[in-house]
Amino acid sequence: MTDKLKGFEHLKKNIYDYIYEGMVKLGYDKGKSVTIFYEKGLLAWLLNTDKENIPSLINDFKEYSKEYLGEIIFEKSQDRYKITVSYEGVLKIAESYKDHTFLKKLVKTLQNSECTIDDIENVFKEISPEYIKEEVDNSEFQYVFHFKDKSIDEFRYCFSFDSLGKYYHRLLDYDYEAVIHDTCILHDHHNRG
Template sequence: MKEEIGFKELEKNIETTIYEGILKLGYNPDEALSIYYDLDLLNYLLQKDFIHNIQCLDHLQEFITYVNPRLYNIDILLEKGRFKFTVPKEGIAYIYKENQNNNFLTELIKLVKTHNFTLEDVLAVFGHYSNEFVCEEMNNSEFQYVIYFKDSNIDKFKYCFSFDEMGGYYHRLLDYSFNRIMEE
């Protein structure tokens, strides 16, 4: 059962990361897409404690079978010490179709693609989906604000924003990645 929970978490992360990319760059039905993971993030998502990349890669063969009905012949290989996940065009089509109801992310990406937005604009997007969100000013060289929903069922990511004379920028992070940045 723990295997399936970890596999579900990894699959959902792949889906939402690729969908975010589609929203930013556009959807091309003829393209495969690749994303990269470090071992520590995979351990977090899979709820494992692999020490070596090869151990994790062996385990991911089961994941390939698990996601095949949805993401088709996903390819996972080691590249320069990181795991490269390549989702074929059929899997990308599935992700595109299944995530089109993610109105929050669609609206947020539409806003941030302009680079000409304010913190108030971002807060308005969050407020459109729930009044129960957190906005904290941060003392961090990477970003100035972190914003997230109290109810992770709406969206489980922390959105870290920076504003300067060139406009606004963001990073979308899982709790794990956010906490690691804050420890640095």
């Protein structure tokens, strides 16, 4: 597989992942398209290219992704790109991810008012015994989980338990390095499995 095709696959998967997360958390409106905004650096990282090369890849990506996402619209602003996926594409994502249980289980677990970090860890264990749990000293997160096998899920899940409740953020490695490692101290690094 060429670098260009790998980049296209990565961006397509990321679009699927983000739209699917929205479906799990919020549902989706029949007949409505979905828009995602990508900062240029992240889009370049997903496409495995430099920021300067993004414009030259857009038409090829649109053609490549047509069978998976239907017609998509790219719009460029100064610092980011706006990608709009048609309702046809949203339905394709829903169909493709109908058997993905991890995120559904995780969101359902977090909705339980009695949820603990052990409950969250059990969701990861259920999917694969090969995961990593980190306790972090950060003003926004106390725990970070991710699977060793990125084909299961490539995100790092950063959890907070505070007076406002329980919540998580999903971060790609691109964002994780900037947000987490630049602003916190890692404590107990637990390898599971």
